[in-house]
Amino acid sequence: DTEVTQTPKHLVMGMTNKKSLKCEQHMGHRAMYWYKQKAKKPPELMFVYSYEKLSINESVPSRFSPECPNSSLLNLHLHALQPEDSALYLCASSQDPAGTDNSPLHFGNGTRLTVT
């Protein structure tokens, strides 16, 4: 069982819908991440939160809006998505994102998103 919990597992939404993906971890990790993964491709970094502050935005379109309400929770708000945004969205956490830290990423089970 993963220690990073993502909901929902599957989501189908229209291009005019607004929806949110949720992620929760209780390992005391201080860094949380959103990745996007298309079929047969590696995970692609979208956002990094470090100590609840947005540290990295990999030039992600504004139709994706991250939020970190506290150190255990991470949300991804979705609005006006395109069919090409259909993918597996992965949340991950790590103990400390600082450059001297060696801790690996711990992934949740992902949300399979389909945009119609």
Place this chain on the structure above:
Amino acid sequence: QKEVEQNSGPLSVPEGAIASLNCTYSDRGSQSFFWYRQYSGKSPELIMSIYSNGDKEDGRFTAQLNKASQYVSLLIRDSQPSDSATYLCAVKESGGFKTIFGAGTRLFVKA
């Protein structure tokens, strides 16, 4: 642009054989290296981490690191059909927040 290169495969080995997966990376300052296993439709699962030159063994898995050659490998002994998956090599960039993933190697273990 920092890169992690893997042979995409597929790599096919018979059951009971040793599977050897290789990875090279471009960031000479990187200190942290990881192997993730990903089954089709599932999320990546950490199977090995290695930080020092040499070998690190965990059960049937051995990770090998050579920083001078910027090379990381994963050996799977006594391969089982359940090992059939995509194996992602991941490198944490030096002094930064990012973990960079290779494209992954698809492994098939034939019963």
